Amino acid sequence: MTTDALALPALPRTSGANRLAFHALPVAAVLAFLILGWYALAVGLNSMQVTDRFKRDGITWTTPQLLAATWSMDRPVLPAPHQIAQDFYQTVFATPVTSKRSLVYHAGVTVSATLVGFVFGSLLGIALAIGIIHLPVLDRSLLPWIIASQTVPILAIAPMVVVVLGNAGFTGLLPKAVISMYLCFFPVTIGMVKGLRSPDALQLDLMRTYSASRAQVFRKLRWPAATRFLFASLKVAIAGSLIGAIVGELPTGAQAGLGARLLSGSYYGQTMQIWSALIMASLVGVVLVCIVALAERLVLRYQGSPA
Amino acid sequence: MSANRATYIAAIILMVIGLVTPAGWLANPTAFAFALLACAGAGLCFWSHSLSVDHVAGTLGLFAGAAGTLILLSGAGPFGTQAPGLWLFVAGWTLFLWQRLDVLARSAGHGVAALLAPGLFGLALLYLWQVVVTGFAVPQVLLPSPAQVATVLGNRADILWPDFRQTFLKAVLAGFVIGNAAGFLTAMIADRIAFIKRGVLPLCNLASAMPIVGIAPIMVMWFGFDWHSKAAVVAVVTFFPMLVNTLAGLASVDAMQRDLMHSYGASFGQTFAKLRLPSALPFVFNALKVNSTLALIAAIVAEFFGSPILGLGFRISTEVARLNVDVVWAVIAVAALAGSVFYGAIAAIERVCTFWHPSYRR
Structure with missing residues (x-):
């Protein structure tokens, strides 16, 4: 990638x-x-x-x-589409949200891990990007490894993260969030490195003539210039974060969450359950990306650029 | 005094303090000698004004320091918090490394020379991992050392190779070819018929927000536990990026170029073969590169839902359950290597096929 x-x-x-x-x-x-x-x-x-x-x-x-x-x-x-629709309706609307049979409950479990991982992964990604554009050492020696790290099938470590963190006493949301974080940070780092470097030489020269400090150049020029890049990568990141959370639920042995629904459906041959979970996961993914897109429009409008 | 020289001085001071602080140096003269060499290397870097002397002394010094600490750690004796000298020395070594990386980063050229800084950085990470894990005696269940992982890679090649063949050579390659070919053909059809294109594009954009890997249990149900079901998952996952990118690539021709072909009286086929396909190639290769990673991930995740008793994903989930974390790391190393080589091969083919692209200009 x-x-x-x-x-x-x-x-x-x-x-x-x-x-x-x-x-x-x-x-x-x-x-x-x-x-x-x-x-x-x-x-x-x-x-x-x-x-x-x-x-x-x-x-x-x-x-x-x-x-x-x-x-x-x-x-x-x-299953035929109407059967899936029926099962989806049954588990989403006709079951109380607190019940373990409710798909809303499972989606909530997954979404909470997704969001925690997304927030921390994005922050990590932004921090790495800031380091990379300011320190040539990181640019030359760390960036190639960050790119290479993506040719590694990162999801393969999901079971290990879950088991190792579980041994250390962390269960539930945290291991999943760590996996989501791992999938999130890369697109954000790459996008932000591009975005923070997007101001052209003329603009940087202007800041120099104002004798702006590095921090001022960052705050007034680089950061605003990177907005579009940030949101483009956040959209990729949140989709990745959801995948991370779902895969993170597989090795814990199907307790709660959309991944667990997929796994238990596959154990017991409940095709309808798998499809409902899949549709719910897709819906969640689309809604999350739409929320990021909405935030982008609001921020761009606030910044005064044509959205 | 420049910041460079200050870092060297700090590094040397830290390393020397480390050498006179108890850490079992006296019991291990070889380790001590190597560690002294590292100090000498840093000193030479500090005094000399010649870049080539710097490079030789710096690299040798870093390797000597690493060798010294590893030899020390291979001996007996309580380390961890009882060997403060070791950690002071390692801290000084890290400062030394940082300074060398900074110099390399500023003077890096093209080609092989550009690989020096990241190469050194990668080796240093492995070394620090090894030192911290053995020094603090981190339990193997938490994190095995690189040396342990390498041992497993050597000793258990008899199980790792069949796993690799099952997951990569069968599932990934077959699914990759099918998915990309299907995506490419669909893109060609959709490109020809504007109505389909307008209908397919928004759905593909939606698909990029969906966790498609989730179809794995369904594919396992349909195609059985063997590699065919994994290949099916890989095919579906790689289909959409290829479709979207090829469509974008075929549309990337600008009106002037199209008009020129028109004025030559070129047929649709000629325009396609001589203009639109070549200009779509960078996009197609972009999709292939993205898919090379996705394919491996999809195959491994699909194996979590059921597989015969081999495969990289199967090995990971069973060995994790037995707490053989070193085997898991070895499998991840195999997968990482396979992924990198796969990606590199596609990038190399891309270079040959799209040699005219501006991004390859010097």
Whole structure:
């Protein structure tokens, strides 16, 4: 993962309403196509079990019966979308939030670890970036290792972090937050190094003619210039943080959290539970990124730049 | 006096104080001699005004200091808080190192010379890790020393190699090829039909916010415990970055270039092969590099959900449960090495294929 990863060209900025109209129909079409394909796939994947059952019971079946049966199995290979929606509704709205069966409860567990890891990871990332732009030693010797550290499958250490910290007496939120933090700091460091260096020579020269101190250059020029870069990397970071929290829940043996729901669903063959957890995780991810995007707009407006 | 020379003096003073403070130096003359050499190296760096003398004396001094402390630690005797001299010496050594890194960073050139500072930094980190772990006798369950990890790497190669083959050579490579090829082909179709592109792009942007690795239990259910399910997860995870980047790359051609092709009367195929594909290549390689890391992560995480009795992810989760933390670190070292080599190979191919790109200009 290099520095270029954050430099994807932005789509042309049009106003929100326009973009919605421009994309709404195609997105709806693609979604409709996906859902239809899903139903078809559900028939294909589930029909084997259904026909077996029909044969065992000695029932002769018609096509509509077969379709209905493949879309309403208890433990389907692939549940139909409406079954997932039902299970999702059941576990989110029809169950009290405090219950262990409530998906909201599990999402809350995961989100709290995500946010703690995100805050500390971002702070660490910003601190490293500040060190790197001010000290040539760190720039030359630490930055290459930070970049190299990302070719290491960091999530592989998740079980070890959980077990080692658990041995040291830390359980629950902290180990997960540490893993999230580890995934967060990198995009923030890289983005902030780029952002803090983004003021051009002319602007830096101007600060020099004002005889501004290093701290003043930082506060009045570099920091504001880095805002866009900061938020671009925060969006990547919070998505990574969520993944870290979910994976961090796997080795503890499925106690609480979305990762635990995935794992226990996979142990007991509860496909619907897995899909509901997956949908919840995706929703949480999208909402978190949207919150960061909203914060970006507010900050940019406060700074007076065209958002 | 410049800040450079002050750091050297501080380093030398710390190291010398360390040598006269009790740490078992007297019982181990070899260690003491090496440690003295380190002080001499720092002194030479302080006195000389020649950069090349500095480099030789500094590097030799640092290595001598490291060797001295390691020899001392290999001997008997209580260390930790009972050997204050050792830690004073190590503190001085670290200051010395910092100063050398600073000089290297300021004078670094291109090519191999640019690798000196990060190389020294990496070695120093390993050394400090080793010294702290052995010096304070950190329990192996908490953190094994690099030497222990290296021993496991050597001794247990018979289990690590099949794990590597299972996870990397089978699951990662197969999934990587399938996912990237599918992403690239989908991008070509979506690029041809604007309606699909407008529908697919927002969904892909949404997908980047989702923890796609979560499909692992489903894939394990569908494709079984063996590597096929891991390859499927890898394929899905690598699909979206490739799709988004290829679309961006194919759209990166500007109107002037397109007009030129048009004025040549080039067909769609010709424009694609001679203009749009080459200009999309940097984006495609960017996706390949991002995916090289994602693929390894996805395969390892997918193994946490069930696998046959081999694979890097399987090894990590079982050895952690047995508290064989040194084996876990060895597996992580293997994965890190595989990831770096994979990334490096893609970067090398990129250099050959996109040699014209401005970022490679000197």
